[in-house]
Each structure stands twice: as C-alpha cells, then as structure tokens.
Amino acid sequence: MSAHIRAIRLVNFRNYAGATALLSPGLNVLVGENAQGKTNLLEALAFVVSGSSPRTPNDSEVVRWGEGFVRVEARVVDGGHERRLAVGYAPGSRKRLTVDGAPVESLARYAAGVAGVRAVTFFPDDLRVVKGSPSDRRSFLDALLSSLRPAYARAAAEYARAVQQRNQLLRRIRDGLSSERTLATWDRKVVELGLVLLEGRAAAAAPLDEHFRASMRALYGPQKAAVGYSYSATPERYAQALREAHSADIERGITSVGPHRDDLRILLEGVDLTTYGSQGQQRLATLALKFAARDYIRDATGQDPVLLFDDVMSELDERRRDYLAGCFLESTQAVISTTNLRYFEPGALRRARVLGISGGSISQTTKSGVDNGG
Numbered sequence: 001m002s003a004h005i006r007a008i009r010l011v012n013f014r015n016y017a018g019a020t021a022l023l024s025p026g027l028n029v030l031v032g033e034n035a036q037g038k039t040n041l042l043e044a045l046a047f048v049v050s051g052s053s054p055r056t057p058n059d060s061e062v063v064r065w066g067e068g069f070v071r072v073e074a075r076v077v078d079g080g081h082e083r084r085l086a087v088g089y090a091p092g093s094r095k096r097l098t099v100d101g102a103p104v105e106s107l108a109r110y111a112a113g114v115a116g117v118r119a120v121t122f123f124p125d126d127l128r129v130v131k132g133s134p135s136d137r138r139s140f141l142d143a144l145l146s147s148l149r150p151a152y153a154r155a156a157a158e159y160a161r162a163v164q165q166r167n168q169l170l171r172r173i174r175d176g177l178s179s180e181r182t183l184a185t186w187d188r189k190v191v192e193l194g195l196v197l198l199e200g201r202a203a204a205a206a207p208l209d210e211h212f213r214a215s216m217r218a219l220y221g222p223q224k225a226a227v228g229y230s231y232s233a234t235p236e237r238y239a240q241a242l243r244e245a246h247s248a249d250i251e252r253g254i255t256s257v258g259p260h261r262d263d264l265r266i267l268l269e270g271v272d273l274t275t276y277g278s279q280g281q282q283r284l285a286t287l288a289l290k291f292a293a294r295d296y297i298r299d300a301t302g303q304d305p306v307l308l309f310d311d312v313m314s315e316l317d318e319r320r321r322d323y324l325a326g327c328f329l330e331s332t333q334a335v336i337s338t339t340n341l342r343y344f345e346p347g348a349l350r351r352a353r354v355l356g357i358s359g360g361s362i363s364q365t366t367k368s369g370v371d372n373g374g
C-alpha cells in the first residue's frame with residue numbers, strides 16, 4: 001500500500017500559531033467558512049511533503065506574521081512503517097529538512113520523495129496551467145518531473161542559470177565586448193543541460209496525454225481531448241537549431257530555442273483550450289491534468305501520491321462532484337477543502353474524516369460522527 005499522512009503539526013504556519021490534525025487514508029474533508037485556514041492547511045501539507053510551498057517560491061511568506069520561524073511536522077505511514085518528516089525555516093537561515101530527525105541536505109532529493117510520500121496539489125490559481133502563459137505549463141511539467149527525479153530538478157535549475165549567462169554573453173557580443181567564438185562553449189553547456197529537460201519531458205508526453213484523455217472523458221465528456229508537447233526544437237535538431245539562431249539571438253540578446261521556449265498544447269476536439277476554452281472547460285482540463293500527474297507518478301513509482309485539492313467541488317455540477325468524491329474515496333489519501341459539506345453526498349461523508357477549520361484552529365470530528373452539514 002502507498003504511503004499516507006497520519007498527522008500534521010503546524011507551528012507559525014500562515015494563520016496557524018500552533019495546530020495539529022490527524023488524517024485518515026481515503027477521503028479527508030476540510031470544512032470551514034472563508035479565510036479560516038483551509039487553503040493554508042493544504043499548503044502546509046504540501047510544504048512538509050515536498051519541502052516547499054506550491055503557492056510561493058518565497059518561504060518567508062508562509063511564516064506567520066510577526067513570528068521569526070515556521071515549522072511543520074508530519075507523520076507518514078508507509079506499510080507498517082512510520083516516518084517523521086519536519087521542515088523548519090527561519091528567514092535569514094537555511095531551511096532545515098529532516099526525516100526521522102536526520103537532516104536531508106538536498107531540497108531536490110527531499111522533494112523527489114525521499115520521505116516516501118509525494119503530493120499532487122490543486123489550488124484555484126492552478127487554472128493558469130491551462131489558461132496562463134507557456135511558462136506556467138512548463139512549471140507544471142518541471143514540478144512533476146522534479147517530484148520523481150532530483151537529477152531533473154538540478155538540471156532545470158542549472159539550465160535556467162546557463163541560459164541567463166548565455167543571454168548576457170549574447171548582449172556582450174552584440175555590444176562588441178566579446179567575440180562570437182566564445183558562444184560555442186556556452187552552446188555546449190546549454191545543450192547538455194537542455195537535453196536532460198527535453199528528454200524527460202519527451203518521455204512524459206505520451207503517457208500524460210493518455211492519462212489526460214482518460215480523465216477528460218470521465219470528467220468532461222466523450223469529446224476528444226489531448227495534451228501535446230510543442231518544441232521550439234526537437235532533441236535531434238536542438239544543437240543545430242541553436243547554432244542556426246546565433247545571429248538572430250545576438251541581435252535580440254536572448255536565447256530563442258530550447259526547452260525554456262517550449263509549451264504544452266491542451267486541446268479539446270482540436271481546439272486549443274488555452275486560447276479558446278471556456279472557464280468551465282479550463283477548470284476541468286486543469287483538474288484532468290492533475291489526475292494525469294497522479295497517474296503518471298503512480299506508473300513511475302508504483303505509489304499513489306496524496307491528493308491535496310483546494311475547493312474543487314464548488315464550481316462543478318452534481319454528477320461531477322459525485323464522480324470526484326468517488327475518486328477521492330478510492331485514493332490512498334485525498335485531503336479536500338470546501339465551504340459546504342453538502343457538496344459531498346451523505347454516503348461519501350460517512351466514509352470520510354471531516355475536519356472543521358476555524359480561525360487557524362482545527363477541530364477533529366470522528367470518522368463517522370458527522371452530520372450532513374446543515
């Protein structure tokens with residue numbers, strides 16, 4: 001059986017001064033009014049599982065206002081085995097990640113499941129994966145692949161730096177401060193790192209497409225959906241394309257080909273949802289991409305990631321809500337926030353653990369002692 005989170009403790013995490021929650025395998029529902037801390041609790045779960053927040057690159061944002069540090073701990077059960085994870089951060093010093101008290105030095109390694117558990121998150125902002133810019137879609141892919149391979153995460157970070165340095169060099173060549181011959185060295189470095197990204201993404205493209213189609217069929221309808229990787233240059237042509245772009249790149253001072261220029265195309269009946277999708281189609285496609293990520297992780301690791309989905313029920317019709325509730329109940333573990341328990345049918349709630357969230361505190365309800373949210 002895949003790992004699940006059994007307990008979480010938050011200290012100075014956003015609006016939580018100190019709080020503890022016990023979680024169950026299967027469906028967990030966080031219920032509360034707006035601005036009470038539901039989203040923050042889901043973020044804290046992702047923070048302790050992956051070592052950083054999926055909502056912000058800036059760790060100090062999650063530190064409770066007026067406090068000097070944040071700490072989130074979790075107990076993860078994997079088979080009969082229990083592990084203690086902890087992430088602590090004080091602005092100005094290095095983030096501390098530990099598993100059973102032993103430090104994990106590399107964030108990339110921690111994020112790639114060294115703690116034995118991975119998460120797939122859905123926050124309302126994630127709509128931008130479908131609706132936003134190519135960089136939003138690349139980040140989705142990079143986060144997914146990084147959650148499986150620390151080498152991918154490292155290559156992605158180094159590639160971004162290498163492209164920046166190449167761009168600086170391009171401008172110096174343009175301004176007559178460097179010679180064009182120095183470009184070849186940077187090209188080699190950029191291609192070597194870029195190929196790690198291209199190959200990782202290319203290998204993921206077909207399975208993601210397949211999983212996305214299946215999820216869209218279940219969530220949206222029988223219309224043909226597809227997600228496809230769109231290259232600025234294929235791996236085979238990459239080095240040559242970079243060379244051919246030299247004079248244009250020097251003129252513009254930017255690197256015009258490579259994985260940092262690529263995109264994912266998300267289609268429904270051949271229509272690009274990024275440009276032409278309705279809000280509802282974009283939302284369902286985002287959800288379907290998240291389920292595709294779940295299935296991809298499951299194929300790659302044999303383990304089900306934990307689903308942390310924020311407020312997914314509110315904008316769906318009843319058929320889709322019931323379908324989703326069924327998916328969550330069958331998941332190894334899903335933690336789902338809502339303002340209204342009525343979005344879940346009574347039968348689903350009876351099998352779920354329901355946690356009340358109010359003003360940065362968490363109240364436990366027993367697994368079956370829940371009424372229907374009257």
Ligand SMILES: Nc1ncnc2c1ncn2[C@@H]1O[C@H](COP(=O)(O)OP(=O)(O)O)[C@@H](O)[C@H]1O
Binds near residue numbers: 032061
């Ligand atoms: N770093 C922080 N320190 C203290 N409070 C914060 C911090 N970040 C956000 N908040 C507060 O958390 C509350 C929102 O919590 P959130 O989890 O988004 O609520 P919801 O239950 O609607 O999902 C807001 O009142 C916001 O001001």
Ligand SMILES: [Mg+2]
Binds near residue numbers: 040310311
């Ligand atoms: Mg919220």
